[in-house]
Amino acid sequence: MGRALFLLFSLWLFLTKVEAIDLSATGGWNETVNESDLISGAGSNLVDTYESTIDATNITISNCIGDSDNWRVDIRRVNEGGWQGVLTFYVKRTSDGTGNGSISGGLSYIEITSTDTEFFPGAGDRSNITIQYQLTGMSINASPNHYNTTIIFTVVDIP
Amino acid sequence: MLHTINKRGGGKEMKKLVVGLLGLGLVFGFNSLTMAGNTAQQTVTYQVDAINEISVSDNPDNLVINSATAGSQPNEDTDNTTTWAITTNQTSRKMTGSINSNMPANVTLEINLIAPTGGVSEGDVSLSSIDADLVTSIETVAESGLTITYTLSATVAAGVVPQAQKTVTITLTAE
Numbered sequence: 001m002g003r004a005l006f007l008l009f010s011l012w013l014f015l016t017k018v019e020a021i022d023l024s025a026t027g028g029w030n031e032t033v034n035e036s037d038l039i040s041g042a043g044s045n046l047v048d049t050y051e052s053t054i055d056a057t058n059i060t061i062s063n064c065i066g067d068s069d070n071w072r073v074d075i076r077r078v079n080e081g082g083w084q085g086v087l088t089f090y091v092k093r094t095s096d097g098t099g100n101g102s103i104s105g106g107l108s109y110i111e112i113t114s115t116d117t118e119f120f121p122g123a124g125d126r127s128n129i130t131i132q133y134q135l136t137g138m139s140i141n142a143s144p145n146h147y148n149t150t151i152i153f154t155v156v157d158i159p
Numbered sequence: 160m161l162h163t164i165n166k167r168g169g170g171k172e173m174k175k176l177v178v179g180l181l182g183l184g185l186v187f188g189f190n191s192l193t194m195a196g197n198t199a200q201q202t203v204t205y206q207v208d209a210i211n212e213i214s215v216s217d218n219p220d221n222l223v224i225n226s227a228t229a230g231s232q233p234n235e236d237t238d239n240t241t242t243w244a245i246t247t248n249q250t251s252r253k254m255t256g257s258i259n260s261n262m263p264a265n266v267t268l269e270i271n272l273i274a275p276t277g278g279v280s281e282g283d284v285s286l287s288s289i290d291a292d293l294v295t296s297i298e299t300v301a302e303s304g305l306t307i308t309y310t311l312s313a314t315v316a317a318g319v320v321p322q323a324q325k326t327v328t329i330t331l332t333a334e
Contacts, residue, residue: 025199025201029201030204030206032205032206041214042212042213043214043244043245140246142207142248144207144248145206148202151203153199155198
């Protein structure tokens with residue numbers, strides 16, 4: 001009897017792993033800066049700030065154990081392709097998405113750095129949470145080139 | 160007796176199995192409780208195109224030569240009422256200038272562009288149908304209100320020259 005209980009307990013622990021919350025993200029942002037972005041034509045500098053559409057990225061949280069299964073989404077970035085250090089990159093949540101759970105926070109721009117930062121918390125499954133990006137610090141000192149950065153969203157199960 | 164021994168041996172193996180499973184369960188289960196996380200990636204790309212924009216404020220006033228000091232060549236006429244502006248996010252640029260056709264014999268049209276910060280003006284440069292350097296060593300810059308000075312001069316050998324127009328083309332290009 002005792003052995004059977006041990007086995008069941010072990011299986012439960014395995015199942016806990018299987019039931020980890022999932023996060024998926026679709027979309028992205030591609031911005032081209034050219035002469036049309038000069039503040040007032042020749043002699044002027046480039047516009048400093050650029051924004052993506054409000055739904056540049058669409059996030060779905062799934063596989064929660066009920067509507068009160070708490071989680072939070074962290075965000076960080078990995079620079080690639082010679083990203084200009086003078087540029088600052090921000091993100092905010094622009095919708096609650098849909099689902100029976102809950103969601104809060106993340107409605108104001110926060111900077112995306114190379115370190116995981118809490119973006120927003122919630123509970124239960126949520127679909128179609130929309131995300132907007134902002135890039136600041138652009139100027140003619142940014143050399144003509146093609147730059148990219150990878151944004152990494154992580155959902156963390158909160159016990 | 161033999162059966163009892165086997166049973167005890169089987170019990171030890173079972174206990175090892177249970178302990179092993181429990182250990183694995185604890186490792187993976189605890190991992191899921193404390194570090195459960197799933198990630199997704201998005202790529203954000205931005206592209207900065209080469210930007211090389213110049214402009215001029217207006218056309219200069221008419222340049223007329225109609226006087227001279229006795230014993231000297233005719234007085235030249237100048238105009239500095241116009242300006243130019245530049246924005247470039249590239250380096251090692253220069254400004255060149257030309258006119259659509261050469262000036263009549265013994266008549267000279269010169270242009271002088273004030274250089275933006277970091278650039279070097281070539282001073283008064285005679286314009287012809289062949290591009291000539293006006294400003295060199297231009298680096299990344301965004302400036303406006305840079306004065307353009309035109310100077311028209313002629314010698315007496317030119318005689319009377321009817322009014323004419325010239326189109327001046329200034330170009331920002333790589334050095």
